[in-house]
Amino acid sequence: MSGVLHLLRLSGAASIQDGGRPGFLRDGLSASGPMDRLAHAAANVLVGNPPDAAAIELGLAGATLRAEGGPVRLALAGACGPLRLDGEPLADHRSFLLAEGAELTLGRPRAGVFATLAVAGGFGLHPVLGSVALHRRAALGGLDGRPLREGDRLPLAGSAPAGAADLCLDPVPLESDRPIRVVLGPQDDCFASDGLATFLEQEFTVSGQADRMGYQLDGPAIAHGEGGFNIVSDATVMGSVQVPGTGRPIVLMADRQTTGGYPKIATVVSADLRRIAQRRPGEAVRFEAVDLATARKLAQGRAAARDALQENLRPVVGAAERLMAANVAGAAVDAFRDD
């Protein structure tokens, strides 16, 4: 029989996400999907799943899980905290077997926000509009249309493949040290020149209002132009930086509202969506404008990094690999850099 993954303890946010649910923006439904697509893909590839398979996304969360009804093969990638398997320390960005009855403890991440816990074979959940990704506001997807909570028993789609080797990957870097790249527009002409200068030259910090819908930033107010701060609603995209009347920007994310009546000064380039997603409340954000050709090159680089995950898999060989921590993988981190 197929087993379940029993969520014994949870502190922080957790939901089921897969590649998301594109195609319904014209119906007012944002696509959801992983906040960090590279981390999501890495965790899935480590357990032999397609990169967009359903997995557990943890947001600044700690958790304890137990395999019930059979063993399960797991991997954690992204913003990881200390991992323990029945009390024994274990490295992240590697796959491992959680035996029936064994307990896995995930500590809160040391840095960054979102981690993905992937399960070989994925979950036995019913897709809604082609996806099991949770869209919380729409109460759609996930487990019964809601975030995960303590006590949940997640049905597994298959059993752990027998004899599969433990694999590892270089940790996906969080790249929190550099500016977030944006393309100006669609409504940069709604801002005074000093408003644009504030946006591009000053430092902002992620506020406590940061979730899968959007990241509100604290910092200097961005001045609108003479036209004010109301526009007739138009469409948003993931990464839209909208500036309401307060002048405090909000970066719209995976579960955002699909339209809005505030001008959008800029759009985070698709390659940097995961980088802003991984900034936690209190951390600094600076923006840097790039042109569309550069943004497209960055997207190509990001796609190449994702495609390379599969070929970069290598077997876990010894104690050194087992305990390899994110902060010692300097050379590997550089390989992910896209400029």
Added chain:
Amino acid sequence: MTHDAPRLLACGDTAFTIEFGDRIDPALSARVLALDAALRAEPPPGLCETVPTYRSLTVHLDPLVADPERFGRAVLALAAEPLPPPATARLWRIPVVYGGEFGIDLDAVAAHHGIAPEAVIERHAAPEYRVAMIGFLPGYAYLEGLDPGLALSRHPHPRPVTPAGTISIGGAQALVASIAAPSGWHLLGRTPFRNFVPARDPVFLLRPGDRVRFMPTPAERWDALAAAAEAGQTVAEPSAA
């Protein structure tokens, strides 16, 4: 300001917006829907999805397949051409119970305009509206066609929760709300009709371009209509033009 020609606005490397103007205007909406129909009839390589709004069309693309800059310019050129209007739209007759607990702002809106609540109902239910866009939250239908005499700026302090099925107005816009949400709009009534039901096929009913009429309905009929809606009936059968 009216744009003589549509404008191309960048939305990062995965989308762009073709803006026909910056106001609510049936002529702009018609051009938005015509461009939407043209792109959907023959999707260019790399097109992912399109999002019509009152005054603009946002086009999502795969930057690994299409060059966003070139793609945007090509769609802008298409937008400047005279395009055939979309195929005839469906008409939805949506039952609405006005006032009282169903529309808690009806009396205040009437008082603001110096007319009787019955006159607000009459003027709200008179026009044939057009769905200009579905947005904000799943299934929220924004209509054009509101009697300008009913236009009223939004509440300065939004209500934290308004019920599913809320029929409201804000500025020059009229709205059919699908799910419960905060709102700063003026609540005139409520409908048991649901544009967004995840367990139903189809999940969404209204489409941009569809026509809508509101059918004033006595409060005594609410329970029966709500039960029918709960059982999966649309309670607002569409008819062809």
